[in-house]
Amino acid sequence: MNKRLNVRKTHKMFINGKFVRSESERTYNWNSKQIKTSINICQASRKDFRDAIISAKNAFPSWKSKTAYNRAQIIYRCAEIIEGRSPQLIEELALQGISQSKAVTEVKQTIDTLVYFAGWADKYNQIFSTVNPVSSPYFSFSVLEPTGIIVIIPSEKSGLLGILGGIIPTIIGGNTCVTLMPQDYPLCAASLAESLHSSDVPPGVVNIITGFQSELLEHFATHMEVNGLIYFGENIDTITAIEQNASQNLKRVSICHDKDWMYNDSLHPYSILRTQETKTTWHPIGY
Amino acid sequence: MILSNTKIDAIGIKERVARLQSRSIKATSKQQALNLALSMIDLTTLEGRDSPNKVRQLCYKATHLHENFPDLPNVAAICVYAPLVKTARHALQGSNVKVASVATAFPSGMSDIDSKLDEVKRAAEDGANEIDMVISRGRFLSGDYNYVADEIQKIKEVCGSAHLKVILETGELVTLDNVRIASELAIQSGADFIKTSTGKVQPAATPEVTLVMMQAIRDHYIKSGKLVGLKPAGGISKSKQAIQYLVMLRETLGQSWLNPKLFRFGASSLANDILMQIVKQNTGIYQSTDYFSLD
Numbered sequence: 001m002n003k004r005l006n007v008r009k010t011h012k013m014f015i016n017g018k019f020v021r022s023e024s025e026r027t028y029n030w031n032s033k034q035i036k037t038s039i040n041i042c043q044a045s046r047k048d049f050r051d052a053i054i055s056a057k058n059a060f061p062s063w064k065s066k067t068a069y070n071r072a073q074i075i076y077r078c079a080e081i082i083e084g085r086s087p088q089l090i091e092e093l094a095l096q097g098i099s100q101s102k103a104v105t106e107v108k109q110t111i112d113t114l115v116y117f118a119g120w121a122d123k124y125n126q127i128f129s130t131v132n133p134v135s136s137p138y139f140s141f142s143v144l145e146p147t148g149i150i151v152i153i154p155s156e157k158s159g160l161l162g163i164l165g166g167i168i169p170t171i172i173g174g175n176t177c178v179t180l181m182p183q184d185y186p187l188c189a190a191s192l193a194e195s196l197h198s199s200d201v202p203p204g205v206v207n208i209i210t211g212f213q214s215e216l217l218e219h220f221a222t223h224m225e226v227n228g229l230i231y232f233g234e235n236i237d238t239i240t241a242i243e244q245n246a247s248q249n250l251k252r253v254s255i256c257h258d259k260d261w262m263y264n265d266s267l268h269p270y271s272i273l274r275t276q277e278t279k280t281t282w283h284p285i286g287y
Numbered sequence: 288m289i290l291s292n293t294k295i296d297a298i299g300i301k302e303r304v305a306r307l308q309s310r311s312i313k314a315t316s317k318q319q320a321l322n323l324a325l326s327m328i329d330l331t332t333l334e335g336r337d338s339p340n341k342v343r344q345l346c347y348k349a350t351h352l353h354e355n356f357p358d359l360p361n362v363a364a365i366c367v368y369a370p371l372v373k374t375a376r377h378a379l380q381g382s383n384v385k386v387a388s389v390a391t392a393f394p395s396g397m398s399d400i401d402s403k404l405d406e407v408k409r410a411a412e413d414g415a416n417e418i419d420m421v422i423s424r425g426r427f428l429s430g431d432y433n434y435v436a437d438e439i440q441k442i443k444e445v446c447g448s449a450h451l452k453v454i455l456e457t458g459e460l461v462t463l464d465n466v467r468i469a470s471e472l473a474i475q476s477g478a479d480f481i482k483t484s485t486g487k488v489q490p491a492a493t494p495e496v497t498l499v500m501m502q503a504i505r506d507h508y509i510k511s512g513k514l515v516g517l518k519p520a521g522g523i524s525k526s527k528q529a530i531q532y533l534v535m536l537r538e539t540l541g542q543s544w545l546n547p548k549l550f551r552f553g554a555s556s557l558a559n560d561i562l563m564q565i566v567k568q569n570t571g572i573y574q575s576t577d578y579f580s581l582d
Contacts, residue, residue, distance in 0.1 A: 050573055053573075219573070222571075222572045222573070223572070223573045223575075224572060224573060224574050224575035224577070224578060225573065225574075225575040225576075225577070248572065249575070249578070
């Protein structure tokens with residue numbers, strides 16, 4: 001019998017619950033020093049981004065109206081799946097130049113982050129909603145509602161925790177999102193997507209694309225269908241470009257730093273607030 | 288009535304459609320096509336819950352497509368149920384937008400000929416410029432072509448000056464051969480337009496049936512020199528689809544048909560999608576339905 005050939009993985013993007021290549025058929029070459037080989041990663045075009053936005057838009061109404069309890073169950077399920085897939089994720093992180101022990105820690109922290117935010121799903125609204133003291137015969141109360149379609153540009157420094165650290169607080173609050181993988185750490189995209197896919201996260205709630213931030217940034221910030229944008233990073237030019245372009249339809253822009261996704265500082269419900277809007281209702285009080 | 292007995296090559300039609308749909312369109316042509324498609328729309332509301340105000344709102348939209356682009360053409364017509372023709376007529380006073388009325392027990396056509404004639408007469412008297420009638424599909428499928436042809440002729444007589452569009456409801460005709468026969472029946476019985484669907488049956492307009500109908504129109508033109516119009520309706524909601532239909536139209540029937548007098552789209556949400564595309568072409572920014580009127 002001939003020597004067996006290894007079946008190697010095609011690194012695809014995740015749009016509308018499907019694993020797709022870029023419609024432009026472009027890829028970029030990603031090199032691993034560890035295995036001295038190069039891997040082809042899809043290079044998303046603005047059309048891929050637009051497709052992702054359409055799917056996020058379509059997924060939003062039903063994801064938003066799911067019960068918080070149900071959203072929590074789905075995210076918790078995702079933690080279960082990632083726990084089972086830990087070895088694969090550790091291997092992928094290691095391929096990207098992260099030491100074995102750090103990779104193990106990052107995967108564990110990722111799982112714990114998922115469980116943490118799953119717990120908040122049906123609680124943050126109690127914490128942040130208010131009954132407002134008003135000096136007239138009205139019952140005035142403020143409650144949170146998801147912002148809508150969110151674009152997440154995660155930190156360039158992390159291939160796993162940084163990604164989910166942006167995605168999870170966003171979707172737990174009822175938003176749907178499109179995320180661009182960091183150009184230098186794209187390898188976990190497919191495994192992450194597979195985990196989300198098998199945790200009953202509905203198609204379109206999370207879309208993951210790979211490619212160049214420099215090429216896509218303008219479209220992220222200008223697309224009128226996008227309601228909010230989260231950027232993790234320090235690049236002043238990028239931040240200025242985002243803020244200027246986002247002003248066209250008043251996207252809610254959150255500029256975040258590394259501590260906002262790192263484990264020790266990110267576990268708080270305020271990260272859910274980044275993509276929540278406050279709705280205040282004034283209701284007349286009868287006598 | 289002489290039917291041509293043309294048999295349709297279903298696979299050939301499919302391949303022809305696929306080839307035409309893969310045409311690439313240059314940016315300038317796209318801009319022209321979008322404007323043309325906009326001027327060909329029959330803005331439609333055909334729901335049981337339609338009210339006079341809903342119709343007025345639609346008429347306003349028909350004449351004010353986008354405030355930032357005053358040079359845009361108007362849509363071709365408003366398409367409503369017969370009892371709402373008067374409202375639409377009144378709301379569209381002074382504009383060049385026509386009023387089309389569906390009639391003859393739309394969408395099923397299940398009624399006797401006298402009440403169908405009454406309905407058409409009343410719609411025409413109320414000011415409808417165009418009558419969209421449905422054929423009796425049950426009779427057609429049982430082979431009673433004469434009945435169907437007679438019915439169309441009688442209705443054509445009471446239309447007066449109003450144009451007659453004959454809806455074949457291709458979704459119920461089962462085969463492309465039947466679509467061809469029904470097209471010929473309608474054309475020879477005096478239809479000014481043939482129309483694919485009511486929009487109430489799935490599938491509604493498809494490129495395949497539309498191409499077959501175009502060929503029937505073309506063959507009739509070659510034989511008689513008469514230009515018959517075409518209206519695909521139902522399921523065309525994206526600009527890209529609309530442009531694909533225009534490509535098919537240009538390649539099958541030629542330049543003369545690239546005109547709202549001979550080609551219409553029956554649609555409700557298509558107009559917004561085209562507007563979004565036009566704004567996108569002008570600003571370079573992808574648009575959101577959030578910033579366009581609901582319809």
